[in-house]
Amino acid sequence: xxxxxxxxxxxxxxxxxxxxxxxxxxxxxxxxxxxxxxxxxxxxxxxxxxxxxxxxxxxxxxxxxxxxxxxxxxxxxxxxxxxxxxxxxxxxxxxxxxxxxxxxxxxxxxxxxxxxxxxxxxxxxxxxxxxxxxxxxxxxxxxxxxxxxxxxxxxxxxxxxxxxxxxxxxxxxxxxxxxxxxxxxxxxxxxxxxxxxxxxxxxxxxxxxxxxxxxxxxxxxxxxxxxxxxxxxxxxxxxxxxxxxxxxxxxxxxxxxxxxxxxxxxxxxxxxxxxxxxxxxxxxxxxxxxxxxxxxxxxxxxxxxxxxxxxxxxxxxxxxxxxxxxxxxxxxxxxxxxxxxxxxxxxxxxxxxxxxxxxxxxxxxxxxxxxxxxxxxxxxxxxxxxxxxxxxxxxxxxxxxxxxxxxxxxxxxxxxxxxxxxxxxxxxxxxxx
Numbered sequence: 001x002x003x004x005x006x007x008x009x010x011x012x013x014x015x016x017x018x019x020x021x022x023x024x025x026x027x028x029x030x031x032x033x034x035x036x037x038x039x040x041x042x043x044x045x046x047x048x049x050x051x052x053x054x055x056x057x058x059x060x061x062x063x064x065x066x067x068x069x070x071x072x073x074x075x076x077x078x079x080x081x082x083x084x085x086x087x088x089x090x091x092x093x094x095x096x097x098x099x100x101x102x103x104x105x106x107x108x109x110x111x112x113x114x115x116x117x118x119x120x121x122x123x124x125x126x127x128x129x130x131x132x133x134x135x136x137x138x139x140x141x142x143x144x145x146x147x148x149x150x151x152x153x154x155x156x157x158x159x160x161x162x163x164x165x166x167x168x169x170x171x172x173x174x175x176x177x178x179x180x181x182x183x184x185x186x187x188x189x190x191x192x193x194x195x196x197x198x199x200x201x202x203x204x205x206x207x208x209x210x211x212x213x214x215x216x217x218x219x220x221x222x223x224x225x226x227x228x229x230x231x232x233x234x235x236x237x238x239x240x241x242x243x244x245x246x247x248x249x250x251x252x253x254x255x256x257x258x259x260x261x262x263x264x265x266x267x268x269x270x271x272x273x274x275x276x277x278x279x280x281x282x283x284x285x286x287x288x289x290x291x292x293x294x295x296x297x298x299x300x301x302x303x304x305x306x307x308x309x310x311x312x313x314x315x316x317x318x319x320x321x322x323x324x325x326x327x328x329x330x331x332x333x334x335x336x337x338x339x340x341x342x343x344x345x346x347x348x349x350x351x352x353x354x355x356x357x358x359x360x361x362x363x364x365x366x367x368x369x370x371x372x373x374x375x376x377x378x379x380x381x382x383x384x385x386x387x388x389x390x391x392x393x394x395x396x397x398x399x400x401x402x403x404x405x406x407x408x409x410x411x412x413x414x415x416x417x418x419x420x421x422x423x424x425x426x427x428x429x430x431x432x433x
């Protein structure tokens with residue numbers, strides 16, 4: 001199989017990148033499950049936007065503060081100043097952000113933000129954005145999407161990437177040669193017992209990078225979301241109770257139904273406080289109450305959360321719900337520059353798989369969708385600019401030895417251990433230092 005650009009991953013980053021690549025290039029998007037099973041579809045809270053220059057310093061400081069000032073200042077500046085154009089693109093694709101009665105865009109606030117600067121669509125903003133990007137991608141004759149297809153490895157020689165090894169829906173192991181390859185494989189939640197991520201997101205892009213010595217950054221920076229609906233069923237993906245719920249006035253209670261914390265603390269700090277309280281209470285969760293939010297606002301802004309809680313036996317209008325922290329987001333990943341290029345030629349990484357330094361040690365709420373989109377577009381524009389410089393593979397891909405990929409379980413276990421061992425190694429280094 002041969003294509004001009006191969007994109008491994010079908011979330012908002014992969015789709016947005018594809019939409020900004022030249023229309024005369026063949027683009028192949030592969031996705032491990034069905035296309036709707038990406039974490040981009042799960043993002044509830046919203047997406048940040050710089051409303052005007054007067055909010056820049058505040059937005060910049062909020063992002064840096066949440067990231068413990070380990071963020072890359074250049075990437076933070078790029079993300080913030082690119083946000084109005086990104087929103088303009090999304091509106092052009094038909095994304096229906098909530099609006100005020102006068103027709104202007106509505107903005108809400110979440111934990112860690114000092115101002116209302118977050119656009120939203122009910123409590124399914126990620127689904128609204130990603131579904132509209134998917135609709136647009138499906139209109140493009142140069143974009144082909146193949147589901148149930150897994151990235152197993154990349155084809156590379158002398159630090160140049162020439163495509164990938166994949167497993168098709170039928171179980172066939174084959175190769176795809178490409179002028180450019182983009183890793184948009186999502187996060188690592190599938191490696192954890194409790195996570196808000198889809199279970200198939202197992203850090204495949206990071207594992208491949210480790211195998212080939214591609215530079216990584218902050219791989220041990222893993223974010224825990226402080227409030228997910230508690231469930232005794234261990235096999236269930238943790239259901240996220242959005243930051244926006246607390247931003248609009250929900251409060252956290254201990255076992256005695258006493259408020260014990262400022263709910264708008266940055267995620268990592270709030271997570272620590274919740275774990276401390278759970279230990280004091282000898283309970284596997286704390287309580288979240290929406291009693292201070294008007295019923296109409298809950299119904300309008302959080303219908304998906306209301307319905308899910310109802311399905312699990314909770315009425316958010318009349319009772320508290322049990323919440324517990326769970327693995328949520330991967331700030332680290334494959335190290336990339338401001339154009340999302342990795343340390344290997346002709347290989348890019350975008351979205352949660354990549355680390356451009358925007359988030360630092362801890363991600364500020366509702367920066368993930370924006371960061372993914374901004375740097376996906378920058379990757380696309382960089383590839384388009386440098387297409388004449390592409391190096392071609394000097395030997396047929398058919399000659400590649402595919403025998404090591406036959407045992408799917410063994411390969412998955414190897415990759416899982418690669419990623420978790422690297423996280424553990426870096427955590428030990430941090431402890432020593």
